[in-house]
Structure formats: C-alpha cells, structure tokens
Amino acid sequence: MRVFSQVTGIVAPLDRANVDTDAIIPKQFLKSVERTGFGPNLFDEWRYLDRGEPGQDARGRTENKDFLLNRAPYREATILLARDNFGCGSSREHAPWALLDFGFRAVIAPSFADIFYSNSLKNGLLPVVLPTSQVDALFDACGRELGFQVTVDLQAQTVGPVSGAHFAFSVDPFRRQCLLQGLDDIDLTLQYKEDILAYERRRRVAAPWLFQ
Amino acid sequence: MPGQTLYDKLWAAHVVREQEDGTCLIYIDRHLVHEVTSPQAFSGLRLAGRKPWRAGANVAVVDHNVPTIDRAHGIADPVARVQVQTLDRNCRQFGILEFGMSDPRQGIVHVIGPEQGLVLPGMTVVCGDSHTSTLGALGAFAQGIGTSEVEHVLATQCLLQRKAKNMRVEYFGVMPRGVTAKDLVLAWIGRIGTAGATGHTVEFCGEPVVGLSLEGRMTMCNMAIEAGARAGLVAVDEKTIEYVRGRPFAPAGALWERAAQEWRRLRTDDDAVFDRTVRLDVGAVAPQVTWGTSPEMVLPIDACVPDPAQEPDPIRRQGIIRALAYMGLTPGTALSDISIDKVFIGSCTNARIEDLRAAAEVVHGRRVASRVKLAMVVPGSGLVKSEAEREGLDRIFRDAGFEWREPGCSMCLAMNADRLEPRERCAATSNRNFEGRQGQGGRTHLVSPAMAAAAAIAGHFVDIRTFT
Ligand code: SF4
DSSP states (O other), X not given: OOXXXXXXXXXXXXXXXXXXXXXXXXXXXXXXXXXXXXXXXTTHHXXXXXXXXXXXXXXXXXXXXXXXXXXXXXXXXXXXXXXXXXXXXXXXXXXXXXXXXXXOOEEEESOBOHHHHHHHHTTTOEEEEOOHHHXXXXXXXXXXXXTOEEEEETTTTEEEOSSSOOEEOOOOHHHHHHHHHTOOHHHHHHTTHHHHHHHHHHHHHHOGGGXX | OOBOOHHHHHHHTTEEEEOTTSOEEEEOSEEEEEXXXXXXXXXXXXXXXXXXXXXXXXXXXXXXXXXXXXGGGOOSSHHHHHHHHHHHHHHHHHTOEEEOTTOTTOBOHHHHHHHTTOSXXXXXXXXXXXXXXXXXXXXXXXXXXXXXXXXHHHHHSEEEEOOOEEEEEEEESOOOTTOOHHHHHHHHHHHHOXXXXXXXXXXXXXXXXXXXXXXXXXXXXXXXGGGTOXXXXXXXXXXXXXXXXXXXXXXXHHXXXXXXXXXXXXXXXXXXXXXXXXXXXXXXXOOEEEOSSSTTXXXXXXSBOOOGGGOOSHHHHHHHHHHHHHHTOOTTOBGGGOBOSEEEEOTTTSOSHXXXXXXXXXXXXXXXXXXXXXXXXXXXXXXXXXXXXHTTHHHHHHHHTOEEOOSSSGGGTTOSSOOOOTTOEEEEXXXXXXXXXXXXXXXXXXXXXXXXXXXXXXXXXXXXXXXX
C-alpha cells in the first residue's frame, strides 16, 4: 500500500453534508476493471455540464465553471474539506480511487461513512475527523485566503496551516502504523495462517454445515 | 456480566484472533461476489500470485450490468460486456461457483443469496456491496465491504475489523393497513438521519418486526446502511427456520436438525445492554415518500414538501434548498400532488415475490396513467420471475401497461440501459434517491411497492390507505 506520512497542500472547501459515493464517482465509470484512471470523472455530474461516458476524453467536455474543482487554484488541491457523513452510500472503492487519482491525499470532515472510511485507509487516502467547530474554522480560513494551505501530519496527528495553530486528530493506531509503513493487510493476515486453520478445524466440528 | 446481543454472539463466534489494540481478525463464512466490485480484487490476487483461501466459500453472480431485455443478444455496451466476461473468466480460473447471465438462478446478489440457502443464520457474510446488510434478516452478520477487503477475504477468508457498537431499533404498536416494512424502515431513517447509525450494528425488533415475513425483514435490513449502519439484524425465530428449510444450499437430514437447533439460540439475551435504543410506534407511521436527495428526506404521504425557511440549522437549510432545486419541487406542495413520469418496481429492497404480489394487487384490473412514460417491473431473480409468472402476476402487470423485465439491478442504479432522463420523475421501490442515482438529472422518490403501483395508476403519488 501507498505510504502516507505527511502532506502539505491547498485545501478545497466542498461545503456540503452527506456527499455520497454516487456523487464522488457516478456509476457508469464503475464498469472499468482497473484501479486507476477515475480522476477525470471525480464528481462528474457536478464538474461537467454534459453526460460523461467511460473512455471519453475529458478535454472535449463542457466544464461547469461554478464547480469548486474547476476553479483556480483548486485544480491543484491535495486536501479536501467537507461536511458531515462524507462518503455515504455505496461501498464502491472507486470513490477513494477517484479522489486519489485526481490528486487528493487527505479528506477532512466532521464525520465519514464507515465503509468509505475504511476503504480510504486501505488506499493511502487519509480521512481526518475533526470536530465541527474546527472544520468551521478551516472553512472560514478558506473563505479568507484563496489557496489556503494546511499540512496534514500523520506522524504527529495534527492538521494546521504552515504557520498558526494546529488541530490534533486521532486515528486507529493499527491503521496509522499500516499507513506510515505502507503495510499490506493481506501479508499481515497471512502471518496468522495457523490461527485461521485452527479456527476452521474447530468450526468444522461445531458447525459442519458451513463447510459443505 | 450482562447478557449478549445477537451481534455480540455472532461476533464472538467468528473471532480468529484479537490484537492488543482491539482490531480483530474475523472469519467469513460466505463471500458473495458481483461483477462491479470484484475485477480489481481478482487482479490483485493474480498479481501477488495468490489463490482463494477457500474457493467453495465464494459464490458469484452478475447483476449490476446485465440487460433486462433481449438477453439472447448479449450485452450491447462493450464496457459492461467486458466486466461481465471478466467475472466469468475469474470464476472459471479460480474455481468459484457463478450464476451467469443465462442461469435460471441469476438475479440480484442479495436476493439470490437467501433464495438459494447460500446465506444461513449464524453466518458471517460479506459482499463488495453496501446492501449486503439485507442478509442480516436471517440472523447472519452480513456487511458490505470495499474492493481491497474483497481481495483480503478471497486471500484469507478473514476480515480485519473492530467491533461496532450495538443499536436496538424497537418497534411497537399495531401495524396500520397500507403500512409496510419499507415504511417502517424509512420512518426510522427519517427519524435518526443518514448518519444516525454510523458505527453501529442495528438490531430491528419488537412485535411488528416479528410479525413481518422474512422478505419484509430483508427490506428493513436492506436499508440499515441508509442510516449509516454497516449491518442490520433480526433475531432468528421459527419463521426464519421455515424460510431456510429445503433451500438448495441449506443443510439437510441430520445436519439440518443440528443446525436448526443451533440457530434457535441466535437471539439477544433479555438482559443484554445496547449502546443505544430507538423506539418507534408503528401505529403512528403512515406510508412514506421521499421528497429529496437523501433517504432521510422522507415524509408521510399526507405531508407537504418542506419549507427551508423553517429549518434553523444553516447547513441543513442549504441541503434542503439544494435538494428542492434538484428535485424541481416547491415548498408547501402536497406530496400527493406530485406527478410522475416513470415507475420502477424492483431492486434488492423490494423485488421479491411478496413485493410483486403487493404491487399486482393494486394494479389488478387497472391501467397505468397515460402521463406515465414507462412503468417497469424487474423481478429480483430468475426464480422470483418464474414464480410470479406461475401466479399470473406478469399478466396483471402487462395488462395494466407495465413492462415485465428480466432480473437484475436495472434502474436502481442505472448501470445498464434502464435509466431516467434529466428531470424525469420516478416512483421507485429501491433504496437510494441520491442525485443522479437513476440517471443524470433524474428525480427519484422512494416508496413501497404498493405505493409505487398506486402512483403508476394515478400518475401522481396517492395515499394507498384511501386508494380504491
Ligand atoms: S438492486 Fe440496487 S441497491 Fe441492490 S445491489 Fe443492485 S444496485 Fe445495489
């Protein structure tokens, strides 16, 4: 997995609650059998005025000039700021893939939907949970300063501007370690191969119908 | 020590190993696979030179991308065709049982799992699909996972996870006529919001839930995810056991007796403690209709479209304004005055036989309103379809002007050719009314099958309680 330790970059303030994964990457792009190439279609229905189809060249499309990510300097943003319940809805991992492919490395919000949260961690996209008041403060800062930047530091578990006060955030210690070291879940689990086999032996006796 | 909840019991029975920090390796009994969220997982497996840990624990089906007409001609969309063929090839290579597009057992993954007896009480079940929560209706711990986890389960038969909290959703009172499982679950989501159950496993209980068929319970658990819960549950009772009996992949003979005996224990202890309890009086629940772009934006059919000016919270107010603009609705409009262009009866929420019977009963001897451009019924599986045909339901629908289609996800998410055009308004029995869900610019209102059927006949939403 992709290592994450620290990122400094422009914050794109997406001022909406309940941003669902259908909005992050619409269904027609889920037909791909790859993990990459979703960036041009991130937030497709908000970003373009025409209907997007897989495999199309995004350069020929009509952009929605009003949409955040079509305005300078947010095309270069690497940190997304959002409201409550970000990533709700479908379990599609294409959502974090699309955010990463666009260039985002972290998403800051007061809360995330569970599946999106765990999908993100498994791809090196860091979901940062901050209290609403701190998220409000970041939105305010974005409003005051065009191209407002922060540093998200996983080692120190803080978010904040290059100079100024930082907010602390917490993240599951195990997940943090996996991100800092880029550990692969499957390799980790296979270290406990014997435990899995032992479990299966016990279960075969207790509930043999599960192994028919 | 207090008693255990059903979730506690299911969890404890599947812990392979617990790390000091509380992260657990839990064993997965059944892994269901579909074409959209699996190709990258199989590629990952192949790239790392791994094989499935236990191929027999996996079952695959194509449902999201399949056409619902002219199956004999295959899939016209080349990108969708590649995805379906990729699943066929992966299953062949790794020795995984697959119900392909022409298999009579093919259907929506969450419909065929219970139908085939592939999902049993007491199991842990996962699928790369958020509506896996549906299967908790059988007393199984069932949850949706992402593609990285699909690969992890393929390779290790386990999931790395922390235990969620327990939420009890307790219904009480007498079910009014015209109110269905769909209305009960929508009313709950309306009450607690789309993030209200985040971090929890939800158990639905109380007399009204016990009174539901297994199909109704599946409808409820299906939508647990719409309140943020990865898994929903209903305790096992004799109805559950009768539902499973005799299904193709269910145990038989002596093993059946033993299994059924075990399953009867799958209920929450009387002295168990929940982290949170929500109580709902079903007597106060009316048929529900969503008016916005999130399942929590829901109201009883006798209500009016809300006025954002009445909402004190600025973020919520913005959300309502945006939703009304997208939905093309004016505050104060009676929900029953909203006209519709299309009707979709289908999806893993409401495309089982009971749902089709309920809709057919309303439709019987009537005609779809002339303003409705398309009314379609998409059975949840090939077996649901053939049962409905045996009962003559297809005739009732066709005679009324409905289209009778082949099984699949269809216009629930519009990955195939079935979709709304911009600004078209749809009465749908599915589970998500997000922007663009049924087609870019499409406007979705979630309702029960009977309410969708009545709307098709009237051309606008109507109160099923007074619809004669
Ligand atoms: S019917 Fe809809 S909700 Fe259910 S699995 Fe298919 S796309 Fe998902």
